[in-house]
Amino acid sequence: MGIIQALRGTRDILPEEVGYWQWVESVARDILNVAAYQEIRTPIFELTALFERGIGEATDVVGKEMYTFNSRGENPYSITLRPEGTAGVVRSYIENHLDVKGGIQRLWYMGPMFRYEAPQAGRQRQFHQLGVEVLGSADSRADAELIAIATDILQTLGLKNLHLYINSVGSPEDRQSYRQALVDYLTPYKEELDPDSQVRLERNPLRILDSKDKRTQAIVEDAPSIVNYLGTESRRYFEQVKARLTDLGIAYELNPRLVRGLDYYTHLAFEIVSDDLGAQATVCGGGRYDGLVAELGGPSTPAVGWAMGLERLIILLQQLQQPPAKTLDFYVVSRGEAAESQALKLATQLRRIGFSVELDLSGSAFKKQFARADKSGAVACLILGDEEAANQTVKLKWMATKEQNAIAQVELLAKTDELRRQLDTAGSYKL
Structure with a gap:
């Protein structure tokens, strides 16, 4: 039997790439925390x-892309790996009575999702999303706040060439009126539409608007616009959202063909796209879904949210810049049984008081350990040999200047504040 490999549509995130993921996660967590999410x-x-x-x-997600299987036992039931995050959050909101416990809920999540589709760059069958949901607010400020938070995350990561596109898909009543107008327009062209759009004409005609087929795109170019079918309340709300964005200094473009791919959207739909990603340009998408909580058995609850595809975001970051490098304070080299034992103890003690320390575990000659210390990016190197072990000392070598001196191990551990100042003035490692 050959080597077992990862399944098609899945991939390993290796250590050299994980730094990007941790960076995105850290930036997002910090921004969401200060916004009380x-x-x-x-x-x-x-x-x-x-x-x-x-x-x-x-929808295509339910009809074609879900990983579904039956449970075990005498009375099996159908289970699906989550293809997106919002439905699970809403289910939890209802089941755990979060509306009663805390009023408006500002929630965020991060984790893997699963869809069966052709793998390509930035799109895997197991992929990861960062998502944000506000449940319980019908205020247009919630829509604008979410877009501002998404913008802050992307800009803090250093992304440029970003564009915000917005549209209103109106109320369910508005959509029904528009749906009929769209069907009336497209029916004479049915045979000219791509096969997927022919099916959607009967089941979900609004999805035809974002077909990637060039012939279908040309046909829908002259299709009716949903903007012309918005009711008074839907128009008022959309104008409020636009005014909020203008007040925040967030530029946007109207895209009347933007409908998003899931049935639960109402009123605002939006996408943030990047010019640097080619065909897979969307890095964030979302909108309002005021009817979903009630549809799933909960109380009537207005809600709005978005999700970012992390794989696409990581691809962008890899193209544009390096992630912030982690600073390593000390690299510890040792040789000899007593020295190696003391080195382990010293490294552990330094970590417990807040220093970052890498302990060379190779047991190889000093020359090879020093070479690894040079490549580690550590600010300083701690050296223990037979002499240091016998005297309970350690040599402290500054990697930038190559200066070194011997110091008692207990003294090193006692002078924490001074050691931190010396590490700062010796220069922190930058990639």
């Missing part, structure tokens, strides 16, 4: 009915 962690598999009811049976 709380993290929620939901299961990666749920009852299939949750996604059928929440996302919509006529």
Whole structure:
């Protein structure tokens, strides 16, 4: 039997790439924390009915892309690996009575999602999303706040060439009126549409608007615009959102063809796209979904949210810049049984008082350990040999200047504040 490999559509995130992921996670967590958003962690598999009811049976996600299987036991039931995060968050909101416990809920999540589709750059069958949801607010400020937070995260990461596109898909009543107008327009062209769009014409015609087929795109170019079918209340709300964005200095462009791919959206729909990603340009997408909580059996609850595809975001960051390098304070080299034992103890003690320390575990000659110390990026090197072990000392070598001196191990551990100042003035490592 050959070597077992990762399944198609999955990939390992190796240590040299993990720095980007940790950077994104850290930036997002910091920005969301100061905005008073709380993290929620939901299961990666749920009852299939949750996604059928929440996302919509006529969507591509439910119809083609879900990983679904039966449970074990005498009375099996259908289970699905989550294809997106919002439905699970809403299920948790209802089940745990979060509306009663805390009023408006500002929630965020991060984790793997699963969809069966052709793997390509930035799109895997197991992929990762950062998502944010506000449940319980019908205020247009919630929409603008979410977009501002997404913008802050992307800009803090250093991304440029970003564009915000917005649209209103109106109320369910507005959408029904528009749906009929769209069907009336497209029906004479049915045979000219791509096969997927022909099916969508019966099941989910609004999805035809974001078809990637060039012939279909040309046909929908002259299709009716949903903007012309918005009711008075929908128009008022959309104008409020636009005014909020203008007040925040956030530039946007109207895109009347933007509908998003899931049935639960109402009113605002938006995407943030990058010019640096080619065909897979969307790095963040979301909108309002005022009917989803009630659809899933909860109380009538207005809500708005977005999700970022982390794989696409990481690809962008890798193209544009290096992540902030982690600073390593000390690299510890040792040779000899007593020295190696003391080196382990010293490294552990330094870590416990807050220093970052890498202990060379190779047992190889000093020359090879020093070479690894040079490559480690450490500010200083701690050296223990037979002599240092016998005297309970350690040699402290500054990597930038190559200066070194011997110091008692207990003294090194006692002078924490001075040691921190010396590490700072010796120069911290930058990639």
